[in-house]
Amino acid sequence: MTKNIFLQIYQEYSGRIQTGALAPGSKMPSENELAREYNTSRETVRKALHLLAQNGYIHKIKAKGSFVLDIGRMDFPIGGLVSFKEMSERIGRKSQTIVHENQLIPVPDDIAAHLEIDKDKYWVWKVIRAREIEGECVILDKDYFRSDIVPVLTEDISRESIYEYLEGELHLPISYAKKVVSVEDADEEDRRLMDLLNYTHVVVVRNYVYLEDTTLFQYTESRHRLDKFQFVDFARRSHGEERKSDF
Structure with missing residues (x-):
């Protein structure tokens, strides 16, 4: 019974x-x-x-x-380099980007360490954007770009697609990225700029992005609401067998 x-x-x-x-x-x-x-x-x-x-x-x-939970969670590719604009077009959901900060700043100590540069010799573009999908802010992106490689970055560019601008106008050969995924306590900025509902943690994806000549020029911290995404990768065995892993 x-x-x-x-x-x-x-x-x-x-x-x-x-x-x-x-x-x-x-x-x-x-x-x-x-x-x-x-x-x-x-x-x-x-x-x-x-x-x-x-x-x-x-x-x-x-x-x-x-x-x-939202059982229709969106697939977020953990492998590959996909912009938010490209992802939102693929998932076909109403979305927009809200730019909270877009400015040229001296390099903070922690960002200098992430970008492996001398903080006294460089400045970086700091861009903070909330990603709204179907009326809810569920992603908070914090981007830092070396200003010697990206000399100009306007708020309009950040609102549309930075990668479109970097590749289409600056002709930067963006090649690959290292990604680190973790689940962390939501901080004050997450609570202020995201619609977290009752969630106390966020999924954080840290991206270290390189040019073809192996120059590390971008560091990104992308913070996601727990219930909205499943992080998907595809892995191949040496004999060609493919499996799908959901995180």
Whole structure:
């Protein structure tokens, strides 16, 4: 009987999430409320909630409860170099870029370390942009470009596509990037400039971007709301077998 109730809770709530009856971001009933609704124990409820979380339907936040995830999360390519404009055109969702900062500054110590340059000899362009998709700011991009390589960078360019400008007008041969992905506590700037809902953490993708001659000219910190993206890569074995990994 307990097993049937456990499966019943899972099936009913996964069904409501799949049909949209429970919207992404909405809060699930508490363990006590579900135990009363199904006339069962909290332990049985926990098993059902654990399965819902395991299968990507909900996200449990300590001391706050369980929240419905967007099961239509967008694929974000972890391999390759794709601009936000290119990504938004591919996913076909209404989006826009909000430029919060676009200025030439002396190189901060931490950015000098990331770009492997002498902070007393260089300046960088600092660009902070919020990426809005379907009315929600779910990505915060912090970009730093060496000004000796990118001498001019206007707010209009940053609002449209920096890579389009770099490749199309400056003819920079952008070649490859090293990427580091982590999950980190959301900071004050994340909370101020992103629509984080109840999420207390963000997925951070750090990009170190190189030209063909191996010059490291860009450092980017791209911060993503947890529920909106799945980070996708394709890997090949030496004999040609392909597998897909979702992060």
